[in-house]
Amino acid sequence: MTVNKEFVVLGDVNCDVLTQATKFILPFEGFRRYRYFCPAGLITIGYGHVIRPREKIEEPLSKEKAEKLLRRDLVRVKKQLDQLVEVELTILQEIALLSFIFNVGGMAFQRSTLRQKLNRDMHDEVVNEFYRWVKARGRKLQGLVRRRDAEAKLYAEGTLIDEGCLPVY
Numbered sequence: 001m002t003v004n005k006e007f008v009v010l011g012d013v014n015c016d017v018l019t020q021a022t023k024f025i026l027p028f029e030g031f032r033r034y035r036y037f038c039p040a041g042l043i044t045i046g047y048g049h050v051i052r053p054r055e056k057i058e059e060p061l062s063k064e065k066a067e068k069l070l071r072r073d074l075v076r077v078k079k080q081l082d083q084l085v086e087v088e089l090t091i092l093q094e095i096a097l098l099s100f101i102f103n104v105g106g107m108a109f110q111r112s113t114l115r116q117k118l119n120r121d122m123h124d125e126v127v128n129e130f131y132r133w134v135k136a137r138g139r140k141l142q143g144l145v146r147r148r149d150a151e152a153k154l155y156a157e158g159t160l161i162d163e164g165c166l167p168v169y
Helices: 017-029 063-084 091-104 106-111 113-119 123-130 142-156
Strands: 032-037 043-046 159-161 166-168
Touching (some): 017 091, 017 142, 043 063, 063 106, 106 113
Antiparallel strands (some): 032 043, 159 166
């Protein structure tokens, strides 16, 4: 699957949620052909793929292979989301949460107040919880501030256009 620059309306019931989540996540992750240490100190490549011990990835990585890795990662994240969330979600809420979990990790989400409030149907309070997750290794990062703002707005309700990753209401 190659994600192109076409307009995507998030929340479209005719488009699968993983494709929509991929479109949402790509601008926040950026693309790196070679492995690097992300702000959290993890060895990463492509579009935010964390390289696991003993995992072999050929470098330089192509965009096509990076998108396949992201898609594979999102399949795993969706399983975590489905196991950890006990309430019904809209497509937009699911996309926002897939982005969030992909970024912070399943274990962090599992222990989070965000998940606790979500499972209590406290959706207004869930929106505010996104903004608590803007630091990596104790440092507030503007990229995480922008991402959490987009996730929170999308969770609350919205669509997204590809240029600039701006929620549209």
